[in-house]
Amino acid sequence: MTVDVGAQLRKGVVEYCILGLLATEPTYGWKLSEGLVSRGLIASIGTLYPILGRLRAQGLVSSFDQQSDAGPSRRYYRVTESGHRQLAAFRTHWGPFARTVHELVGEDTP
Amino acid sequence: MTKPSIPGVVRDYLAELDRELAGVPGEVRQGIVAGIAEELEGLDASAAASRIESLGDPAFIAAEARAGVAPRSTGPKSTKLVVAPPRVSEQRWYVVVTAALLEFGVLVVPLAGWVAGIMMLWASPLWTRNEKLIATIVPPAVGVLLFGILALAGSGLAMWHALLFGGLVGPILASIVIGIVLSRRAWGRART
Numbered sequence: 371m372t373v374d375v376g377a378q379l380r381k382g383v384v385e386y387c388i389l390g391l392l393a394t395e396p397t398y399g400w401k402l403s404e405g406l407v408s409r410g411l412i413a414s415i416g417t418l419y420p421i422l423g424r425l426r427a428q429g430l431v432s433s434f435d436q437q438s439d440a441g442p443s444r445r446y447y448r449v450t451e452s453g454h455r456q457l458a459a460f461r462t463h464w465g466p467f468a469r470t471v472h473e474l475v476g477e478d479t480p
Numbered sequence: 481m482t483k484p485s486i487p488g489v490v491r492d493y494l495a496e497l498d499r500e501l502a503g504v505p506g507e508v509r510q511g512i513v514a515g516i517a518e519e520l521e522g523l524d525a526s527a528a529a530s531r532i533e534s535l536g537d538p539a540f541i542a543a544e545a546r547a548g549v550a551p552r553s554t555g556p557k558s559t560k561l562v563v564a565p566p567r568v569s570e571q572r573w574y575v576v577v578t579a580a581l582l583e584f585g586v587l588v589v590p591l592a593g594w595v596a597g598i599m600m601l602w603a604s605p606l607w608t609r610n611e612k613l614i615a616t617i618v619p620p621a622v623g624v625l626l627f628g629i630l631a632l633a634g635s636g637l638a639m640w641h642a643l644l645f646g647g648l649v650g651p652i653l654a655s656i657v658i659g660i661v662l663s664r665r666a667w668g669r670a671r672t
Contacts, residue, residue: 398515413544414544417545419508422511423507442522
């Protein structure tokens with residue numbers, strides 16, 4: 371049986387990728403979804419909202435409504451102080467972790 | 481002023497999406513529908529159809545949403561982000577001590593103080609390999625460079641004073657600058 375490795379890896383990091391995107395600038399759902407779908411991190415906008423709900427419930431992300439100049443009012447999401455701390459903690463672990471995995475797994479050779 | 485009418489393609493899509501999302505928790509269901517509705521608002525039928533095509537089948541979106549909320553049924557703990565407790569070398573006080581040793585360690589215990597700072601630097605995951613290499617190589621390199629320049633410039637007792645001054649002060653100043661830069665970089669990565 372072949373395990374979907376990509377899906378398992380995405381599950382472990384997608385929350386932090388969302389925090390990382392939102393840490394750059396507050397963003398509305400559609401734009402956030404496009405950024406994640408285009409990078410292959412989520413399958414559709416349907417994947418995004420349950421994760422956003424969990425991040426909000428944990429106090430890592432908050433939302434606010436903002437009227438755009440030309441378009442409709444949108445719900446924006448931003449990282450909270452607690453979310454920034456969580457992201458910083460993840461960054462600390464990610465570099466050494468990725469290096470260790472790379473050392474152990476190596477690169478694909480023909 | 482009346483609001484522009486919603487194209488039928490948008491109305492039908494949102495209605496179908498809402499139907500497909502039946503059973504998904506209210507907050508998630510409303511978030512998805514509202515997030516898509518606000519993006520489609522104000523578009524004409526042709527532009528809206530194009531956006532809808534890029535979104536995909538409502539049934540697929542709903543299935544993804546259902547799969548995403550499923551872990552909640554096993555309890556909130558299963559979905560909580562868990563980060564291991566910080567190691568000593570990841571904490572902010574460690575950053576302060578390391579930076580202080582890099583900057584002033586050599587004045588307290590000649591050479592050994594700075595070496596202790598370098599060892600602490602390499603023992604911590606807060607700095608990148610390049611940052612560690614710069615902190616290790618640059619101060620001695622500055623010292624050797626200054627020494628070489630001043631040695632070539634002339635000779636005599638006064639010149640040897642200048643060599644001593646340049647060879648010591650140069651590396652210390654380089655270490656202070658590097659210590660400040662590295663502590664600022666690590667501060668955000670460190671855990672309290």
